[in-house]
Amino acid sequence: MTDPGLKDIWVYLSASPLLGLTMTLVAYGLAYRLYLRTRSNPLANPVVTSVVMLIGVLVLTGTPYNDYFEGGQFVHFLLGPATVALAVPLYQQFTRLRQLWLPVTISLVCGVTIAAGSSIGLAWLLGGSTEIQMSLAPKSATAPVAMGISEKIGGLPSLTAVLVVITGITGAVLGTKLFEWIRVTDDTARGIAMGVAAHGIGTARAFQVSPQMGAFSGLAMALSAFATALLVPWLVDLMQFLVSQSSSS
């Protein structure tokens, strides 16, 4: 980079959101093509491949995350309207939902409690710090919800955002295989489980399996965002109370 012209261009690009935004879309485009090439193999999940590519480029060029996010935020912002947009598939599945409201409610409450309880419990058993336990607790909820809850209960919101994405990827990659093993064949049950455990990334995967699984996954993701916001702070208090009781006696 001895050429002053090139250097000027780099200075311009690294300060402008254009580069981060374009990089995100190009990386995702490549990752998506790879995903189609592998005949939608869940292991080639486009989120994984594009995140790996982007981190690689940023680390190699020594670009800080904040500079990248100047552009990345435009894509990130769309998570908000996308959450609102889930009302549409939900509405389209309304008749099916009305038949199933009781099982859906039971599964959601159990699922959300298991998701938060097991991640706090396991992290605690494995010697994770309180901060890590609290950052993990809301990991199955969609990113904006999880970050808000994490902040509330004493976790690190930005770490939670990352854990949410890793959780979603784990669910999307393992989901269909797991359902085969436990012989759950019903698309409504699979969709609900996917949405509760793996939020939007799981929902994206579910829509590829079938529209019905996608709609129920979207429904579960939306409702479990509600349930997580209401139940998890309370569950954390309860677990901390139990731990303090057992350690003081």
Place this chain on the structure above:
Amino acid sequence: MNFLNGITLLLVYQLVGEVTVRLLDVPIPGPVLGMVMLFVTLLIRGQAPESVDQASSALLSHLSLLFVPAGVGMMVHFDRIAEEWVPITLALLLSTIITMVATALIMQLTSRWLVGARQGKEPDGD
């Protein structure tokens, strides 16, 4: 124009959701409340307008893309994750598997018990 109307409507619902959440100080995120309000609106109207349908499928068909910038944020937390990688990876992996398996089984069993028994009959129009 249709698409633009749709996306505008989604943003209006998100905005109303965000404002309501802040005014009432409820622990639910604005977009989630916006989604509930849009859902109720669609129920009352009895149909989803073409424009909202278009905007919604456009956003939802590439839902994975929207998580990419947050995922790249992993690079900021490398050190923290490296420090406690055993509890983080194991708790995350096992808890996700447990949640998924348990929820799927609970949903399958409860829908068989509670709804399955009625499915053989004619729909009773309730």
